[in-house]
Amino acid sequence: MPVPVPRQRDIPGTESGPGATSSLTLLVIEDDPAGGLTVPEILDADGHRIRLRSARNLTEAARLLTPDVNCVLLDLALPHGPGVGSGSGSGDAAADPFGALRQVLRIAPRHAVLVLTAEDDAERAAEAVRVGAQDFLFRDELDGRLLSRAIRYAVERKRADIAQYKLAESKLRAQENARLERGLLxxxxxxxxxxxxxxxxxxxxxxxxxxxxxxxxxxxxxxxxxxxxxxxxxxxxxxxxxxxxxxxxxxxxxxxxxxxxxxxxxxxxxxxxxxxxxxxxxxxxxxxxxxxxxxxxxxxxxxxxxxxxxxxxxxxxxxxxxxxxxxxxxxxxxxxxxxxxxxxxxxxxxxxxxxxxxxxxxxxxxxxxxxxxxxxxxxxxxxxxxxxxxxxxxxxxxxxxxxxxxxxxxxxxxxxxxx
The missing domain is CATH 3.60.40.10 (PPM-type phosphatase domain)
Incomplete structure (x- = not known):
């Protein structure tokens, strides 16, 4: 099923000019980039345009997932194969309904991930968050204002998650070092x-x-x-x-x-x-x-x-x-x-x-x-x-x-x- 997303404009990966360094980049992974949402543009909290990139499958997504990408929007209905190198993918989604999401989380461990699904699939959307997505969006309710806000929140939540993980990792390392040093006394x-x-x-x-x-x-x-x-x-x-x-x-x-x-x-x-x-x-x-x-x-x-x-x-x-x-x-x-x-x-x-x-x-x-x-x-x-x-x-x-x-x-x- 096509995913309604804003049509991608000719926005270069890196822009020049004031405020360019503070703009956000969204990578959209869906299998029909011809679909579009009738929103003229998506703006972040400071009024900067959110740059858009589109990938038809996970292989393209891995290639487009450069460091300047802040957030990934994934269609949960995207077919997936055994791995990133599987082209457009033709795997059985029923075997693992979150296979594509798991692969995105694997190739983008430091990126915020949003999932897009139908409004009548709320239970699956909530499960996607438990799997590792920052949030979910319903296809029928999607508009530019909602999407821009969801991107900002997802990016901040991911930053908080990474900071919390680093803090926990640091505490664990300190505890291990302390146990090691105590053993040497x-x-x-x-x-x-x-x-x-x-x-x-x-x-x-x-x-x-x-x-x-x-x-x-x-x-x-x-x-x-x-x-x-x-x-x-x-x-x-x-x-x-x-x-x-x-x-x-x-x-x-x-x-x-x-x-x-x-x-x-x-x-x-x-x-x-x-x-x-x-x-x-x-x-x-x-x-x-x-x-x-x-x-x-x-x-x-x-x-x-x-x-x-x-x-x-x-x-x-x-x-x-x-x-x-x-x-x-x-x-x-x-x-x-x-x-x-x-x-x-x-x-x-x-x-x-x-x-x-x-x-x-x-x-x-x-x-x-x-x-x-x-x-x-x-x-x-x-x-x-x-x-x-x-x-x-x-x-x-x-x-x-x-x-x-x-x-x-x-x-x-x-x-x-x-x-």
Whole structure:
């Protein structure tokens, strides 16, 4: 059946002159372009003519579907074949009454689509919208004003649909990335140990869960608890990925029995192979706590020394003389292992420099290690411990900085109570 549409004027695909870029283009797909509607012209909301193109079948429609087309008007009675390349098509419409519409939606996924049908076929028209069309029009009620309004509404609805789809896709991607990053965060292995563990992690990158800082804690079969914290220089995703690689390598090497200088030398080899450029280095602090919990071995590779607190004494930094260089700076470097007496009841805090490099107030002065020790002692005097101590410390560092800390922050607290 012929579809009544306005007769196509000789309007070029691209017009010159004022307002040409804002005009709309309608592609009409129907099998009798000789049919016409007695409307002199179709105007958009701004009074510009809506350009018309006609296609007799889906093959022609695919050829005429250029980027400047805003909307497609499809006759639901159009015969369709197995695909776009089927010429005028002679498929059985009864087998799939929306076959032509499905093919149009496939070849024009970003275009608004209107369907045209008879007034006594309202149920089919509504089903066409459920299939994917933006709206339907009845052939007997069609005029220029109704058609121009339907085109405008369909184009805006399609834009809204695409924006909503992109938003949902973006949220889904963000959720998948968050799940992936959460899966890369460490899960301490401390089963059988009497040590208590707490940690706080805050990446410097906006909307990220992982930064270049990394930490881990494991207990080996001999009862030794091994803890480490490190910091890859830089703040991007490459540095975050390298931090994850170093953490996983540290865990594997530790469980394999390496510690101290041997472990750090092997980690340096891993870093040298995996880093994106030779300027990348990483600082590291490792602590190996003896099975009785009263002493530990400490290795520092260019990293700030841990802080220890004991009952009745102010917290202080562990000795950091004779520490080795950061990983990746010097070939064949050595990292001395220092024996530290912990005592019976203690808390040991490992941290990255993001905690101490935040500013204090409006000047250039930074919190520093001395300021951090003073801050921790205040919180200890207030009775804070464990998670509460770490949360209060990170919160105060942010407050003193006047906002979010720009560097990654990782803090690990291991505690033991002799009883």
């Amino acid at each position: 460490p899960h301490p292995l401390l089963e059988g140990s009497d040590l208590r563990f707490a940690a706080r992690y805050r990446p410097g990158r906006s909307r990220a869960l992982l930064g270049g800082d990394f930490y881990d804690t494991v207990r080996t079969p001999d009862g030794t608890v091994h803890a480490m914290i490190g910091d890859v220089c830089g703040h991007g995703p490459d540095e975050a990925a390298l931090g994850v690689e170093l953490r996983i390598a540290w865990r594997a090497l530790t469980l394999a029995g390496l510690c101290g200088d041997d472990l750090l030398a092997t980690l340096q080899e891993v870093l040298e192979v995996e880093r994106p450029c030779e300027e990348i280095f990483a600082t590291l602090c490792t602590v190996d706590i003896a099975p009785d919990g009263r002493r530990a071995g400490l290795c520092l590779a260019g990293h700030p020394a841990p802080l220890i607190s004991r009952p009745g004494r102010p917290a202080r930094l562990l000795p950091y003389e004779n520490s080795g260089p950061a990983l990746g700076l010097l070939p064949r470097a050595r990292w001395p292992r220092r024996q530290v007496e912990l005592g019976g009841t203690w808390s040991l805090m490992l941290y990255t420099d993001g905690l101490i490099e935040g500013k204090i107030g409006q000047g250039k002065e930074r919190l520093g290690q001395d300021g951090m020790v003073e801050m921790i002692n205040r919180h200890l005097a207030d009775g804070l411990s464990g998670e509460g101590l770490l949360e209060a410390s990170v919160t105060e560092a942010r407050r003193l900085n006047g906002g979010e800390l720009t560097d990654d922050v990782a803090v690990v607290l291991l505690s033991r109570a002799e009883g």
